[in-house]
Amino acid sequence: xxxxxxxxxxSGFLGAMTVKLCLQRGYTVRTTTRSPSKHEARLKALVxxxxxxxxxxxxxLLTTDFTEIFRGCDVVMHxxxxxxxxxxxxxxxxxxxxxxxxxxxxxxxxxxxxxxILTSSTAAIYGWYGNKAPDHVMTEADWSDEAxxxxxxxxxxxxxxxxxxxxxxxxxxxxxxxxxxxxxxIWGEMLxxxxxxxxxxxxxxxxxSKTLIQNxxxxxxxxxxxxxxxxxxxxQGQVDPNKVYGQRYLLVGxxxxxxxxxxxxxxxxxxxxxxxxxxxxxxxxxxxxxGLGAVPPNATLYDVSRAExxxxxxxxxxxxxxxxxxxxMVVVGVDWDSDVVFVSLFFLLFTRCWG
Ligand SMILES: NC(=O)c1ccc[n+]([C@@H]2O[C@H](COP(=O)([O-])OP(=O)(O)OC[C@H]3O[C@@H](n4cnc5c(N)ncnc54)[C@H](OP(=O)(O)O)[C@@H]3O)[C@@H](O)[C@H]2O)c1
Numbered sequence: 001x002x003x004x005x006x007x008x009x010x011s012g013f014l015g016a017m018t019v020k021l022c023l024q025r026g027y028t029v030r031t032t033t034r035s036p037s038k039h040e041a042r043l044k045a046l047v048x049x050x051x052x053x054x055x056x057x058x059x060x061l062l063t064t065d066f067t068e069i070f071r072g073c074d075v076v077m078h079x080x081x082x083x084x085x086x087x088x089x090x091x092x093x094x095x096x097x098x099x100x101x102x103x104x105x106x107x108x109x110x111x112x113x114x115x116x117i118l119t120s121s122t123a124a125i126y127g128w129y130g131n132k133a134p135d136h137v138m139t140e141a142d143w144s145d146e147a148x149x150x151x152x153x154x155x156x157x158x159x160x161x162x163x164x165x166x167x168x169x170x171x172x173x174x175x176x177x178x179x180x181x182x183x184x185x186i187w188g189e190m191l192x193x194x195x196x197x198x199x200x201x202x203x204x205x206x207x208x209s210k211t212l213i214q215n216x217x218x219x220x221x222x223x224x225x226x227x228x229x230x231x232x233x234x235x236q237g238q239v240d241p242n243k244v245y246g247q248r249y250l251l252v253g254x255x256x257x258x259x260x261x262x263x264x265x266x267x268x269x270x271x272x273x274x275x276x277x278x279x280x281x282x283x284x285x286x287x288x289x290x291g292l293g294a295v296p297p298n299a300t301l302y303d304v305s306r307a308e309x310x311x312x313x314x315x316x317x318x319x320x321x322x323x324x325x326x327x328x329m330v331v332v333g334v335d336w337d338s339d340v341v342f343v344s345l346f347f348l349l350f351t352r353c354w355g
Pocket of ligand 1: 009
């Protein structure tokens with residue numbers, strides 16, 4: 001019997017890549033979205049030869065009973081969660097993330113699903129607001145400072161922190177095997193047509209919205225590596241559950257400065273576009289507020305050795321420069337005449353480090 005997986009949120013940036021990978025590996029895939037009519041055709045086109053193995057199901061994290069959707073699944077990969085920052089509040093971000101996680105675990109228990117792979121985030125790990133020493137190395141042992149997150153009204157990070165804590169409690173309560181993925185900002189090939197929040201961070205350096213380069217660094221990782229981490233955690237867990245489950249997995253490919261990112265984008269633009277792109281060249285003399293990870297302008301130090309133990313290479317494109325990001329993400333088409341900037345994003349392969 002082929003493995004049956006349910007991926008919540010297959011319509012999203014990470015979810016779609018995970019759907020694609022699971023189909024390529026021969027899994028039978030169910031995926032959920034609130035709007036199947038919007039997403040079904042393009043999701044089925046991801047791996048046309050395996051389209052018959054994919055079912056797209058309507059589900060809302062807050063209102064759907066997932067029991068029948070999950071029945072017969074070997075694993076649920078729970079990626080669905082609201083990810084937006086502007087206009088975020090407790091009701092529209094924290095509640096669906098936390099209550100959605102509860103809903104998913106209750107349904108897994110009712111449907112006897114043995115295993116959950118949860119998409120958490122470094123948002124649940126490195127929301128420190130300056131409360132760590134400058135040489136602190138981020139690992140799975142770290143948790144965000146929830147009180148500081150609330151005080152700064154950082155609702156997305158609150159949502160990921162509370163949802164992950166709840167997941168651990170429910171996994172214990174229902175005796176479900178759980179592995180948690182903690183990726184940092186994810187960049188990479190966008191399978192969905194709409195721009196998601198993390199890809200938007202790059203676009204802001206290309207469309208004129210940023211006039212100065214932020215004087216700080218950003219931990220980033222590729223979307224293919226994060227999707228693969230979800231799958232490998234499940235596959236390795238089938239072989240050695242004691243090694244894999246009950247663990248968080250920090251997923252970071254590198255921590256470039258925004259100046260390095262801007263340089264990479266400028267280099268790419270020179271050789272790939274005839275349209276001059278308004279990429280900023282001057283670093284903001286002011287430091288941004290202290291928030292996630294190391295105090296600006298320092299790079300956040302991190303240790304991804306646990307992910308490596310299950311075969312995840314968070315810098316898979318360029319293993320020779322493991323400690324730096326080996327890829328950049330760029331816009332290949334900008335239609336300046338239309339109201340909506342049309343973007344098509346892909347990874348640019350670098351053989352050398354950032355900058
Ligand atoms: N992108 C990153 O940099 C990053 C980094 C770390 C962790 N993550 C985590 O990775 C996951 C996916 O992020 P993404 O960047 O791929 O986001 P995305 O493109 O915005 O996708 C979000 C997904 O969540 C679903 N969703 C949101 N609210 C929902 C609700 N109330 N009911 C049902 N489904 C809902 C959406 O489905 P609909 O089709 O119904 O809208 C969509 O499939 C999230 O858990 C996020 O926290 C992302």
